[in-house]
Amino acid sequence: MDPLIRVSGLRFRYPDGTEALKGVDFELFPGETVILLGANGSGKTTFALHLNGLLEGEGQIRVCGLPMDKISLPEIRRRVGMVFQDADEQLFMPTVMEDVTYGPLNLGVEPAEAMRLAREALEQTGMSAAHAKAPYHLSAGEKRRVAIAGVLAMRPDILILDEPTTSLDPPGQRDLVDLLTALPQSKIVTTHDIAFARAIGTRAVFFEKGSIAALGTVGDIASRFGWEPLPRG
Amino acid sequence: MEEWARRDSPLHRRDARVKMILLLVFLVWIGTARPAQPEAYAAYASILLVAALASRLPLLSLLWRAALVLPFAATFALLSWMAGDAERAASLVLKSSFSAFAVLLVVATTPMPALLAAVESLAAPKMLVMVVQFLYRYLFVLSEKAQHMWMAAQCRGGIRRASAGGAIAVLFASSHARAEGIHRAMLARGFAGHMPLIRPSSLHWLDISFLATGILVLSLGRWLWIL
Amino acid sequence: MHIPDGFLATPVWAALDLAAIPAVGLIAxxxxxxxxxxxxxxxxxxxxxxxxxxxxxxxxxxGTSGHLVGGTLLACTLGPSAAVVVMTAILAVQALVFQDGGLLALGANVMNMAVAGVLAGYLPFHYWGQGPWRRAAIFLGGVLSVLVSAFLTLAQLRISGIPMPSAVLGLSMALFLVSALVEGAVTLAVFGALEKMNPGWVRKPAGAISRLRGALAAGALLMASLGALVASGLPDGLESAAAKLGIHERAWNLFETPLLDYELQFAEPVWMRKVAAGLVGLAIIYLLCAALSRWLLRRRSP
Structure with a gap:
């Protein structure tokens, strides 16, 4: 089976000189949910941003067989749905409906069709009732769902979620687990929350100082690197 | 205000473009009214009252918000009055508060996105409308942040001049970072240089008749020398 | 100070709206x-x-405190034309959502605060922003932006016939001077902190270092707005000039529409002449400053 994403030898240096990625090799196969673990600043988010062409480093990236270049970039951005950590930054349109239709309209979809895709995506995420609301009035969990809907409306093959449990309460986290496991797309998820990672992850990679230090199951990696949650007291 | 705009009433249901046009006509009428004419002001007041009742919003809260112009108006009214021009004093207070009330009624019965779409379709520069849209979207997000910074400073003994400069600079930095984040999120969903807009829907016959009636009433009033 | 609706005379708000729309459109x-x-x-x-x-x-x-107005800060970080757009958007939101400033008076408020205020705030930085006078330029920009907006606002109110005894005028000008100095100080403080955090945020001024040109331009702007204020109250000397140019005759025709015909009574000739006089005064001051600066520059670079 061909991988959906194949990355080899990816290097990236920020303009201020910090070397954020030092040769990363990575593959994502259909149906997988890969958890990216690692300390703050280890390069997880930088890596994730490359998969959508938002950052450009040295090395090879192929998404669904397409090379990362100017011509295939729009198609790659459609296929790789990126859900950012800060939902307030992702939901920049004035209402939920306009936000969810934003992506399809950018792809040149007719307005009526975009509305249909948006309604479908909102239904999938359980946010149909909120379509006329302003994002500012949503709870953290609802914002996360709408952000996911905004990406789903573009019919992606791959979802990348950056710290999706940030500022969610435990019921919100459980709902998110249910939602993500119900979605058929392959996923890459960065998180510090091991319980969440165990619930959705099929395997994990551990980032350390800009490269992948280990691959394995979530449980293996967590115990090997002391990434287990605090003991219950 | 947001909450008011999302309620339902005959006035809420009218198309935002129609409301904007009528608002402008009404404001021009008031703006060009002669200073001394009690019956004209009574007519304006009754138009506003009818509209306010049709909006089914709490009248007292509306009045209270529109009264925000009064301190400014009253100061100059007092000056005019002291200068022996009582007519002008009255007209300043009435004109400014009536105008503010009219604007408030339209804004309080129209959700901001619809209002902005209407303003855009009435030929305002698209760039400016988009800037207003983003401004409004992040107004409360950033204000909340500023408030938290302010409280954090108060907890540690208040704010000094140098630290206030620093606080605003930090706010600037985080606003800048947020704008970058937004831009990145736009790119991630296929932004290619232009913001897609959902056009406002076509006018309902009720909207057109509302517009026609409004303009007719106002014009007739002016023609008959009442307004 | 945002002008609410109902304060400005019809020709004043109408003219400023008509001026503001293309100006902002172009700058946007x-x-x-x-x-x-x-x-x-x-x-x-x-x-x-x-x-x-x-x-x-x-x-x-x-025991008092002030707050940032922001025009100068935005102009020196985002650039002057972007700052005009941002300030216009702010004024629009203030008028619509916060009932701060009128909708018909939006053109006046935009011209005073977003256009004139931002340009006045940026001018010193444009000319002195790279030299040893950098800090002074930023301070002066803050001061100028508030003063120029305030003078123009007062002038428009006076032209519209709002009585302003000299004591009141003096007091409000003193208050504006204080808030102008505060704006200068706040802008400077924020600027210092910003440059320490990330020098990249502050623009490199495009203008060549020229103290003379900067001083002339800033002086001209201040004089012009002050001149408008003075002319708004003392039109008599310029009255005949305006009449000769036929300005008020044309203005009369403009308002002679059936629905607005009462405007004829309201727009007394004296009143129209005041507007015209203010405009002519502005034009004369501008021409003088422009001629002076051109003459001085030609002498400096033979």
């Missing part, structure tokens, strides 16, 4: 600078930033 196009819509989020968020920054009070001393 310029501020995009070929980037299409990509700058809209930045400008919008920076507008929200100004609102938020205004919640942080600055202790000024003697």
């Amino acid at each position: 196009r310029r501020s995009q600078a070929g980037l299409e819509d990509a700058r809209a989020p930045l400008l919008g968020v920076m507008g929200a930033f100004v609102f938020a920054a205004q919640m942080i009070n600055f202790p000024v001393g003697v």
